Amino acid sequence: MTNYGSRRFVNIFMFCASLLSVVVVLVPLFLVLFFIVSKGASSLNWSFFTELPRPVGEPGGGMGNGIVGTLSLIGLACLIGVPLGIFGGIYLSEFGKGRFALVVRFATDILNGTPSIVIGIFAYTLVVLPMGHFSALAGGVALGVLMIPTVIRTTEEMMKLVPNALREGALALGVSYSQTLIHVILKTARAGIVTGILLAVARIAGETAPLLFTALGNQFWSTSLREPIAALPLQIFTYAISPFEEWQKQAWAGALVLIGIVLLLNIGCRFAINNRNMKRR
Amino acid sequence: MSANTDRTFERISLVCAIGVVAVVFLIGSVLLWESSPVFQKLGWRLLTNSQWDPVGEEFGLVPFIYGTLVSALLALLFAIPFSLGIAIFLTELSPDWLRGPTAFLIELLAAIPSVIYGLWGIFYLAPWLRQSVEPLLIQLNLPLFRGPAYGIGMLAAGIILAIMIIPIIASIARDVFQAVPMHQREAALALGATRWEVTRLAVLKYSESGILGAIFLGLGRALGETMAVTMVIGNRPEISLSLLAPSHTMASVLANEFAEASGALHLSALAAIGISLFVITFLTNAAARFLVWKVSGVAVAGRRE
Amino acid sequence: MAEDKIKVADLNAWFGSHQVLKDIGFSMSEKTVTAIIGPSGCGKSTLIRCFNRMHETVPQARVSGQIQLSGKDIFREDPVRLRQRVGMIFQKPNPFPTMSIFDNVVAGLRLNGVKDKSRLEAVARQCLIKAALWDEVKDKLKDSGTSLSGGQQQRLCIARALAVSPEVLLMDEPCSALDPISTARIEELIHELRPNYTIVIVTHNMQQAARVSDFTSFLYMGELIEHGETKQLFTNPREKRTEDYITGRFG
Numbered sequence: 001m002t003n004y005g006s007r008r009f010v011n012i013f014m015f016c017a018s019l020l021s022v023v024v025v026l027v028p029l030f031l032v033l034f035f036i037v038s039k040g041a042s043s044l045n046w047s048f049f050t051e052l053p054r055p056v057g058e059p060g061g062g063m064g065n066g067i068v069g070t071l072s073l074i075g076l077a078c079l080i081g082v083p084l085g086i087f088g089g090i091y092l093s094e095f096g097k098g099r100f101a102l103v104v105r106f107a108t109d110i111l112n113g114t115p116s117i118v119i120g121i122f123a124y125t126l127v128v129l130p131m132g133h134f135s136a137l138a139g140g141v142a143l144g145v146l147m148i149p150t151v152i153r154t155t156e157e158m159m160k161l162v163p164n165a166l167r168e169g170a171l172a173l174g175v176s177y178s179q180t181l182i183h184v185i186l187k188t189a190r191a192g193i194v195t196g197i198l199l200a201v202a203r204i205a206g207e208t209a210p211l212l213f214t215a216l217g218n219q220f221w222s223t224s225l226r227e228p229i230a231a232l233p234l235q236i237f238t239y240a241i242s243p244f245e246e247w248q249k250q251a252w253a254g255a256l257v258l259i260g261i262v263l264l265l266n267i268g269c270r271f272a273i274n275n276r277n278m279k280r281r
Numbered sequence: 282m283s284a285n286t287d288r289t290f291e292r293i294s295l296v297c298a299i300g301v302v303a304v305v306f307l308i309g310s311v312l313l314w315e316s317s318p319v320f321q322k323l324g325w326r327l328l329t330n331s332q333w334d335p336v337g338e339e340f341g342l343v344p345f346i347y348g349t350l351v352s353a354l355l356a357l358l359f360a361i362p363f364s365l366g367i368a369i370f371l372t373e374l375s376p377d378w379l380r381g382p383t384a385f386l387i388e389l390l391a392a393i394p395s396v397i398y399g400l401w402g403i404f405y406l407a408p409w410l411r412q413s414v415e416p417l418l419i420q421l422n423l424p425l426f427r428g429p430a431y432g433i434g435m436l437a438a439g440i441i442l443a444i445m446i447i448p449i450i451a452s453i454a455r456d457v458f459q460a461v462p463m464h465q466r467e468a469a470l471a472l473g474a475t476r477w478e479v480t481r482l483a484v485l486k487y488s489e490s491g492i493l494g495a496i497f498l499g500l501g502r503a504l505g506e507t508m509a510v511t512m513v514i515g516n517r518p519e520i521s522l523s524l525l526a527p528s529h530t531m532a533s534v535l536a537n538e539f540a541e542a543s544g545a546l547h548l549s550a551l552a553a554i555g556i557s558l559f560v561i562t563f564l565t566n567a568a569a570r571f572l573v574w575k576v577s578g579v580a581v582a583g584r585r586e
Numbered sequence: 587m588a589e590d591k592i593k594v595a596d597l598n599a600w601f602g603s604h605q606v607l608k609d610i611g612f613s614m615s616e617k618t619v620t621a622i623i624g625p626s627g628c629g630k631s632t633l634i635r636c637f638n639r640m641h642e643t644v645p646q647a648r649v650s651g652q653i654q655l656s657g658k659d660i661f662r663e664d665p666v667r668l669r670q671r672v673g674m675i676f677q678k679p680n681p682f683p684t685m686s687i688f689d690n691v692v693a694g695l696r697l698n699g700v701k702d703k704s705r706l707e708a709v710a711r712q713c714l715i716k717a718a719l720w721d722e723v724k725d726k727l728k729d730s731g732t733s734l735s736g737g738q739q740q741r742l743c744i745a746r747a748l749a750v751s752p753e754v755l756l757m758d759e760p761c762s763a764l765d766p767i768s769t770a771r772i773e774e775l776i777h778e779l780r781p782n783y784t785i786v787i788v789t790h791n792m793q794q795a796a797r798v799s800d801f802t803s804f805l806y807m808g809e810l811i812e813h814g815e816t817k818q819l820f821t822n823p824r825e826k827r828t829e830d831y832i833t834g835r836f837g
Contacts, residue, residue: 004666022366025387025444026386031405032393036397036401084300087297091294094294096298100298103302104298113562116505118312118559121311122308126307145304148301148304178289181290208394209507236397255396258394259394262393462680467643472750474697478697482697487682
């Protein structure tokens with residue numbers, strides 16, 4: 001066949017292109033990680049974790065309030081997202097049949113695809129407007145709603161992975177359904193569900209957009225749910241777009257802490273999932 | 282007693298399931314309620330006016346719709362070839378030992394928070410574009426590349442968005458490719474096809490609608506992406522053909538103005554942007570899910586920031 | 587009889603550490619039909635997948651030994667070119683679902699850069715006639731390949747394989763997914779193709795082997811137990827195990 005040479009060339013060319021696209025896309029990943037580590041590490045010290053931000057002109061200071069704020073917001077979000085998500089997932093895997101289950105799944109998909117900033121408007125209208133001011137509570141509501149789809153999905157999947165024989169075995173012993181559910185199914189699926197929750201936390205930990213007009217941010221320590229609260233990603237944003245060099249440095253340090261949290265959660269979850277899959281095989 | 286707990290348990294989970302549905306309804310109705318004043322006052326003018334002047338109470342969404350669409354399409358333009366290249370590498374080409382690590386690194390790209398991409402965009406991507414890339418583009422003398430090289434602007438936003446949606450498109454496309462039955466590949470192989478021809482004939486053709494679905498999912502994400510875009514697009518509500526010019530998107534105007542809205546009508550106009558965004562992303566995601574599900578039965582567990 | 591079309595010597599094949607074929611050696615003459623029989627898992631499919639080097643495309647699969655096609659070692663040949671000379675029909679009909687009947691038949695030709703419409707049409711017609719499908723599809727060449735019945739799809743796959751003018755046709759249990767009537771049509775087709783092609787057919791159906799083939803190889807646990815003329819092998823097997831298998835004592 002006369003054109004075989006050109007076919008071989010196209011073959012090699014296309015596969016080089018495919019390899020190249022992997023390499024090209026990994027470049028920004030390494031660049032981002034490299035710059036964050038190199039720029040962030042120099043500004044990172046113990047006081048970054050313990051101190052409040054300093055006003056412009058004064059070097060030093062930290063984002064202690066932002067770190068604590070982010071942790072409190074995550075806690076609040078979990079109060080909303082985890083029960084709704086787990087029970088929603090239980091509903092889908094155990095009771096949900098017919099049309100309403102489809103509606104629930106569809107709603108989960110919509111929620112998953114909704115831009116987080118839109119969820120922010122929702123929390124603003126629902127919490128900030130009636131209260132009359134920005135608050136930690138509003139931020140927690142926004143992040144909580146954002147958690148729901150991930151938690152529902154993983155709960156449902158993990159519970160469906162529990163072998164039917166296990167359920168039937170328990171039921172055949174005359175154990176009631178709810179006891180089977182609690183002692184057998186949920187126990188077996190527990191590790192998977194926890195992984196799902198941690199993944200959801202990893203996702204909301206870096207969320208910024210929905211906090212802009214809910215939690216708002218705060219330059220001081222705040223423990224009240226009714227007051228605006230600082231958050232690490234918000235502070236990174238504010239400092240990044242500021243014209244002051246000290247603040248920009250702080251932003252890099254904040255980014256290093258944030259990415260540390262997010263990647264740790266992500267990689268940890270991945271290993272947990274992989275290990276389980278290995279065992280199952 | 283146990284029958285009672287059984288029922289309670291079922292009820293609790295039903296209530297939570299209803300709660301999830303209610304949240305979605307609530308989001309829609311809250312946005313609708315909040316945006317109704319501006320819809321009543323301005324009606325269709327909202328969607329045809331290209332002036333945005335909160336102080337003068339002029340609210341036209343055109344610049345934001347334009348900015349959102351152009352930045353998202355630009356991102357797709359960059360992202361599609363790379364995503365498909367990655368998916369092809371992962372399913373058709375990679376040796377076994379390299380597959381896991383590569384997929385892991387690509388997915389790591391999806392885990393990095395938006396605000397961190399923005400930070401990197403401001404301090405590295407934008408200066409690099411300004412100094413090294415944009416001067417060259419300007420020399421091409423095309424209408425797409427006119428004006429001063431700011432670095433910050435539509436082009437920077439498109440690139441950052443592309444980086445953020447590549448892992449999404451790539452991972453769905455990979456799932457879709459994996460769902461192509463082996464016998465399809467063997468059919469092409471046995472005809473004397475090269476590996477690339479097998480990919481083209483058996484894999485890409487077979488998964489056309491799944492690929493389209495993956496692209497739509499990426500589009501949905503790009504349309505709603507906020508922080509990174511806000512930080513690098515320049516935030517100016519102007520329509521310019523030049524990709525070097527600053528622009529604004531629906532999401533970025535919300536991020537910039539919502540907390541400090543100057544009045545009830547301004548807030549309402551911003552809510553109108555919010556509901557438009559809600560509807561647009563809803564439609565793209567619904568289309569995506571339908572397309573992916575149709576071809577391969579791959580359930581899309583979508584990701585977001 | 588003509589010289590050997592395919593000659594196999596010392597052929598071994600593995601999946602990972604599991605050896606599927608052990609020291610296989612036999613040969614086939616040009617324009618004959620050879621059936622490969624044996625219980626499932628005995629390596630029949632692997633054997634014919636070595637003939638067009640498809641076995642090696644499976645991860646962790648290995649092969650050693652020699653296969654000669656018209657006197658030349660196939661393992662020194664480019665696999666892509668080899669597969670144009672050695673066509674293959676699979677167990678399950680696998681037309682490309684996104685292509686029309688016509689496009690399916692000429693897919694191989696298009697790969698080779700044939701663009702001339704009249705030539706493509708001529709080849710498609712000729713191959714569909716050879717595959718005994720023309721009369722059934724001549725009015726719907728634009729329809730999807732998957733709109734056909736299972737038996738028709740398998741004949742479409744045969745037409746697709748014929749279009750690149752192979753010398754050898756490998757058939758891997760081509761009738762196992764088909765009903766008896768479609769099976770009978772494929773068997774007829776094998777008779778019609780015999781004067782022009784060297785055919786190797788894997789089958790678990792001994793009646794089918796007896797009906798369609800000139801020679802039969804009996805494979806058991808990866809070893810070639812017996813190879814000979816079909817009539818002799820079925821009426822007067824040399825080996826005890828062959829006799830046990832064809833009389834249905836195991837398998």
